[in-house]
Amino acid sequence: MRLRLLNNVNGATDHDLTWCAQDVIRDLDLGPVLEVMGGGDEFVKNVCKEILLNGAVDGETVVHRQQVLKDSVKNKTLIADLYSLLTRTMEEARRQLFWVSDKSPASVVFSSVRVLETYFGIIDQVRDMLTSASANFESEGFKTLIHDLEYHMGRDYTNAIRRHLSELRLEKGVHAIVRLGKAAEFAEFTLSKQTKGAVNIADILAFRSTKEYKWTLPERDESGGQEMEYMRNRILERVAGVLKSATDDVLDFMSALRKEVAFCVGCMNLWDNLSAIGVPLSFPNVREQPEYTIGFSCLSEVSFALRSRSKPVCNSLRAEGKALFIISGANRGGKTVFLRSIGQALLMMWCGMFVAAENFECSLPRGVYTHFKREEDKTMTMGKLDEELARLSAIIDHVSKGSVVLFNESFSSTYAREASEIAGQVVAALVEKGVKLFFVTHLYELVSLFRENTKMPAVFLSAERKEDGARTFRILEATPPETSFAGDVYAKVFGEHNTDLGGA
Amino acid sequence: MKFESLLYRRPVPDVSVANDAPEFFRDAGLDTVVKEMLKGHEGSNIEQLFYSPLADADDIHYRQKIFLDLRNPKIEKPLRQFSESYRTILSYLESDISYMRQKEGLFLYSALLYCRCLRNLLDDISSVDLVSEGLSDFRDYLSWYLSSGDYMAFQSDAETVSQVIEQIVFQMTIKGDTITVSRRLGSSDYSTEVEKAFERFRKEAGPLRQESKDAWYSRGHVEASVLELVARLYRKEFDLLHSFYIKHRNFLDQSIDRFYRDIQFYFLYLEYTRYLEGKGLSFCLPLLVSAHEGTYCREGFDMALAAKLAKENRKVVTNDFQLAEGEEVIVVTGPNQGGKTTFARQVVQLHYLTRLGVPVPGREAAVRVADFIFSHFERGENVENLRGKLEDDLVRIRDILSRCTDKSLVIINEMLSSTSTKDAMLIGSRIIEKIVEKRCMCIYVTFVDELAKLRGVVSYTCQVALDEPQKRTFKILRGQPIGVGHALALAKKYGLTYSDILKRVKQ
Secondary structure, eight states: OOOOSSSSTTSOOTTOOGGGHHHHHHHTTOHHHHHHHHTTOHHHHHHHHHHHTTOOSSHHHHHHHHHHHHHHHHTHHHHHHHHHHHHHHHHHHHHHHHTTTTOOHHHHHHHHHHHHHHHHHHHHHHHHHHHHTGGGOOSHHHHHHHHHHHHHSOHHHHHHHHHHHHHTTOTTOEEEEEEEOTTSSEEEEEEBOOOOSOOOHHHHHHHHHSOEEEEEOOTTOHHHHHHHHHHHHHHHHHHHHHHHHHHHHHHHHHHHHHHHHHHHHHHHHHHHHHHHHTOOOBOOEEOOSSTTOEEEEEEOOHHHHHHHTSOOOOEEEEESSOOEEEEEESTTSSHHHHHHHHHHHHHHHHTTOOBSSSEEEEOOOSOEEEEEOOTTOOSOOHHHHHHHHHHHHHHHHHOBTTOEEEEESTTTTSOHHHHHHHHHHHHHHHHHTTOEEEEEOOOHHHHHHHHSOTTSOEEEEEEEEOTTSOEEEEEEEOSOOSOOOHHHHHHHHHSSOOHHHHOO | OOOOOSSSOSSOOOOOOOSSOOGGGTTTTHHHHHHHHTTTOTTSTHHHHHHOOOOSHHHHHHHHHHHHHHTSHHHHHHHHHHHHHHHHHHHHHHOOOOOHHHHHHHHHHHHHHHHHHHHHHHHHHTTSOOOOHHHHHHHHHHHHHHTSHHHHHHHHHHHHHHHHHHTOEEEEEEETTEEEEESOOOOSBHHHHHHHHHGGGOSSOSOOOOOOOOSSOOOOHHHHHHHHHHHHHTHHHHHHHHHHHHHTSOOOOHHHHHHHHHHHHHHHHHHHHHHHHTTTOOEEOOEEEOTTSOEEEEEEOOHHHHHHHHHTTOOOOOEEEEEOTTOOEEEEEOOTTSSHHHHHHHHHHHHHHHHHTSOEESSEEEEEOOSOEEEEEOOOOOOSOHHHHHHHHHHHHHHHHHHOOTTOEEEEESTTTTSOHHHHHHHHHHHHHHHHHHTOEEEEEOSOGGGGGSTTEEEEEEEEOSSOTTSEEEEEESSOOOOOOSHHHHHHHTTOSHHHHHHHSBO
């Protein structure tokens, strides 16, 4: 049977982000988010990380997962119990499998039989646990799981398996049919079942009329003993393979189930934490028409909220038909936090989770990529530009129509003119290819390039700044500002006003 | 009918094979190449083939055409399969099993394998087009051999016996230290039944992948003893096997054996070149031209260095080389560690390998068949007596100049580096004048730029990157390099210009 709780959790999408996982996690500050999801359990944390960075294949899967998570919200205790039962089993299994691996077929048969006997006990427990609560589940995902467990792993089936396992304890020796090969060697050993008493008259007659020869291993014949062991192993080779993969398969099944349940557990952990802080949460709508729709109200930056344990400043936005968002304005005005909140929401939406907004709608992103200035890149050397370009080039290898790329102060490692020139070409080409871009920049030339470009309509956003120069950390739609505010920051830090530093 | 050799054209000459490498072998880096190539085949007579260049263009063509045929997978694959099988047969026939039933069984197996691999080979190559005389002669021979009366009788005996043996099936029970055998057969395959029971856990449908079991487990005395009991259950069948063994003890054919040994030379060489081809390098069969004719090699390289870099997954820089009709002497100049010596080695390898009749490093080449190759490479040794060393060097050069003809290739590398520049220039230009007079082909590697300007000399120079002068390109060119600017050039390098990105982004 196939597990479909998360619909394709194991199938990679075209936009698997694991190759740039480190960048995405660092740039979008996903560390605290994953910590909270894990709730102290490394496995849960890693599963959530993997799923978050691997997205969903399609909008249907997103809806499927959203329903499963809605069910999880209603059945938190059961989900948690299921997870801990599976976790205990896995840990036990790991101990047992430790000494099964890479042994002779005979010992694989011996130990697999015992391990499988344990596993089938657990399968009975999981099935009974879920079927008894089946009335509480509404999602396709959970309903299918419960049905499949009853249908494919009912009590009759698990009992039949137990009978085979007892036969395979091989208490009456090993029987085989042997065929000779072209070199008169023992070419083929076929395990045959132990016969219980006489089968029919013909067999008995045949037995009587046939000669039987016996050979006994002399005492202290070590090499002979090894050879006999070898033959025993050859006879058991195939059934050992069968049992080994059965053990792996059953374990895989339970691991896969554990993994899917772990994701639900992780999402519930995050849900509980954010709700407690008062951050509004909702399940987003996937909306493909009109093209390039994005709309949200009161979107928060999740890690910011988790770090500060308080409801942060949130932002709203609505746009249609525009693929380019240029964010500029005051330094330390909340641009990066805004960019992160969008990246986080898109990733969370992409993998079927809820988002930290009152409502959120957008077309399904085909991968969310980040190209952030590295904080440590303070010197203006060619080496840094080299590194930035290499990073961008790797992203270009992966993006396609519908992907989202978040740029944060990209190319600031080179002179403004060159940076604007490179960025201008990159942005124009990506937008033309249907990639959605959010670009935080202080490059005035770049901003003006797209302000005047009517073929490529852009949304200009700016960090709000009050008349008195105070920051609200809100991002508003605006015509691109013509000044930078570094002077203000300088003034605040040093307590002196120096217009030379902020000049337009 | 007889088949003589895949290495020499008929009538097979009374070849004098050399046991030792030519003098320049080490200078040209060929010693490591050959050593690497022969890894695992040490002590075979193939090594000598590498030390015995062919003199005659027809002899070279004989081997080149075989290589040409081997480029066709429809020819190479069957030959490889044959070779593998034949190797197995030899190892079985030479094994020293003492138990009669086992020995006879293995003999039968070898006989069947022999018949099968020859038949398959003929079937596979019977209708392919062959350009080489060597392989078509062999094919004719094989076809004749397989329809000869002796062979046919042998094959038919082998098949009859194997059918009888393979029909033997018995029941075996192992319990504790006792093995019981009988003709009684128990119930059917239990493993399959168990597999079915667990099927619903499998992600992919279909049967399990079979574990690869070693067909030839070491057949010990337990099997021998049990086989003796089985022979009692099936007496008639085992008598038949015994008489087959007595009758056909020496079934290998001499010509086929020779063919098997000869073709290893081609396989070994190809194995090595394929490895480098896998790293993006090319090999080609050179056109043969005479002395003083136009000659070239495109995208050539030093095989020894290429193999070393390939192992470290580093890029190999290829270099072109060209001389027009009447041009003979190349002077290579440029910074140290710029690839000058590598270039010189590349040219020696090109000319020597051509004379072995094997593919040479390069995409395309026309090579002058040199009668002798002389090399004088500066060795890194520490010399106390500079005067003495210079003298030795010059004696050696004089010796080379007296022995070489206008068809020879002379390579002189970094000689005179321990003298003053003025002296080096003076002596160098004298020597080059003499070489030019001799009209032999020469590669002269030097640190003295002025030598490149001498009359009758073609100049090749190591290139440096203009933007990063400290970086070596290892390109040796005849002609001037073109520089590049920076800023957008860097973006271009990463394929990040507007038009690059339009091309790169997937739909």
